[in-house]
Amino acid sequence: MQYDVIIVGGGAVGLATALQLTNQNPSLKVVLLEKESVVANHQTGNNSNVIHSGVYYKPGSLKATNCIRGYTMLIDFCRKHNVPFDLCGKVIVATSESELPFLNTIMERGQLNGLQNLKKLTQGQLKEYEPHVAGIAGVHVPQTGIVDYRVVAEKYAEVFQKQGGEIKLGEKVIDVQLGKDSVVVVTQKASYTGKIMVNCAGLYSDKIAALTRRDLNIKIIPFRGEYYKLKKEKEYLVKTLIYPVPDPNFPFLGVHFTTMVGGGVECGPNAVLAFKREGYKKSDINLAELGESLAWPGFRKVASKYWRTGMGEMYRSFSKAAFTKALQKLMPEIQEDDLIEGGAGVRAQACDREGGLVDDFLILEDKQVINVCNAPSPAATSSLSIGETVANLVMKRF
Numbered sequence: 001m002q003y004d005v006i007i008v009g010g011g012a013v014g015l016a017t018a019l020q021l022t023n024q025n026p027s028l029k030v031v032l033l034e035k036e037s038v039v040a041n042h043q044t045g046n047n048s049n050v051i052h053s054g055v056y057y058k059p060g061s062l063k064a065t066n067c068i069r070g071y072t073m074l075i076d077f078c079r080k081h082n083v084p085f086d087l088c089g090k091v092i093v094a095t096s097e098s099e100l101p102f103l104n105t106i107m108e109r110g111q112l113n114g115l116q117n118l119k120k121l122t123q124g125q126l127k128e129y130e131p132h133v134a135g136i137a138g139v140h141v142p143q144t145g146i147v148d149y150r151v152v153a154e155k156y157a158e159v160f161q162k163q164g165g166e167i168k169l170g171e172k173v174i175d176v177q178l179g180k181d182s183v184v185v186v187t188q189k190a191s192y193t194g195k196i197m198v199n200c201a202g203l204y205s206d207k208i209a210a211l212t213r214r215d216l217n218i219k220i221i222p223f224r225g226e227y228y229k230l231k232k233e234k235e236y237l238v239k240t241l242i243y244p245v246p247d248p249n250f251p252f253l254g255v256h257f258t259t260m261v262g263g264g265v266e267c268g269p270n271a272v273l274a275f276k277r278e279g280y281k282k283s284d285i286n287l288a289e290l291g292e293s294l295a296w297p298g299f300r301k302v303a304s305k306y307w308r309t310g311m312g313e314m315y316r317s318f319s320k321a322a323f324t325k326a327l328q329k330l331m332p333e334i335q336e337d338d339l340i341e342g343g344a345g346v347r348a349q350a351c352d353r354e355g356g357l358v359d360d361f362l363i364l365e366d367k368q369v370i371n372v373c374n375a376p377s378p379a380a381t382s383s384l385s386i387g388e389t390v391a392n393l394v395m396k397r398f
């Protein structure tokens with residue numbers, strides 16, 4: 001089977017790349033290989049479903065530029081294809097004096113990133129947006145929205161196929177062989193020959209990259225995020241989205257309240273080391289994958305530096321009372337009984353050998369292979385922009 005471009009991974013990033021390639025070059029022969037029987041079954045289908053505005057990210061970083069461009073592209077796409085979304089806005093809430101400096105940094109970053117109408121909020125003004133929140137100050141971000149990324153990804157897939165692209169489901173990639181001017185991608189069922197391969201395998205992107213890059217300096221460490229849902233009778237407590245001030249040492253945003261586009265309110269996610277890359281339950285364990293995380297020198301450095309935070313997250317994972325306590329910081333009225341167990345998602349977070357959790361998106365290029373090796377949040381929001389960037393890198397090779 002001969003193709004111009006072979007994409008591995010049917011999440012938001014792989015599908016958006018496929019879509020952008022066929023948007024730009026309708027005659028290109030593109031195939032996307034996905035190991036599951038449906039698209040968007042991992043990070044893209046199990047996340048907070050927030051359309052991020054770009055307020056948090058360091059100006060000039062790939063996260064900032066792709067989030068802001070991707071935001072506009074995503075909204076245009078949703079409008080054009082009738083995908084429901086809601087630009088409901090959000091508040092970021094400081095609950096102690098020590099959080100105020102980073103709240104100010106977030107406000108400055110948002111302004112430098114070009115966000116309009118960001119508003120600093122006093123305690124009283126916070127209550128006007130979210131009457132049940134307890135904070136000493138906040139920032140209102142009007143651009144933030146909500147959507148269902150599974151629906152978005154399914155629509156990417158539909159349009160890509162209408163434009164002549166092929167999606168092969170149930171095709172797990174197990175090997176990649178480089179030829180002089182070609183690449184052979186081997187799955188459990190077949191072999192596909194192409195000119196270029198793009199790796200968008202999310203939680204397994206390091207594994208696919210390592211098939212052609214012996215010197216890979218990163219490992220994907222899986223962090224599970226667990227959610228609770230608010231009982232229907234308590235949904236009135238949350239009007240839009242309520243976020244804490246994140247810990248600047250970590251790439252996660254902290255447990256938050258999120259209204260859903262189809263109704264209901266989610267609370268979470270926390271961030272605990274997953275004992276299996278696609279381990280959505282606490283009991284899921286894969287000894288080989290866990291052993292690999294623990295043996296990675298970079299992860300050991302992260303764990304020894306931040307063990308206290310890690311233990312706290314782990315405790316919150318097992319104790320509903322502790323999870324409730326974290327939420328009560330933002331909203332004291334919430335009680336344990338108000339929370340119903342929800343789903344979970346697993347983040348693919350790249351960690352380098354030296355002990356850095358890679359903060360920015362990371363794309364590694366070779367002649368015949370482009371690896372998207374770190375695409376954590378806000379990569380769903382940014383997917384059409386990342387997809388366009390990768391499509392441009394591909395087209396430079398033709």
Ligand SMILES: Cc1cc2nc3c(=O)[nH]c(=O)nc-3n(C[C@H](O)[C@H](O)[C@H](O)COP(=O)(O)OP(=O)(O)OC[C@H]3O[C@@H](n4cnc5c(N)ncnc54)[C@H](O)[C@@H]3O)c2cc1C
Pocket residue numbers: 008009010011012013014015033034035036039040041042043044045046047048049050051052171172173174200201202203204205208224225269344345346347348375376377378379380381382
């Ligand atoms: C808990 C949580 C909350 C988040 N909240 C948000 C949010 O609110 N807003 C936001 O913008 N982002 C959010 N994110 C981040 C966002 O979900 C991801 O950045 C984005 O979905 C990444 O897309 P992807 O295509 O790279 O990965 P994925 O969606 O994981 O897709 C990768 C695909 O590759 C396939 N694959 C893997 N290995 C192989 C193989 N060997 N052969 C074939 N196929 C393979 C997988 O089956 C999978 O379908 C969140 C993530 C999590 C986990």
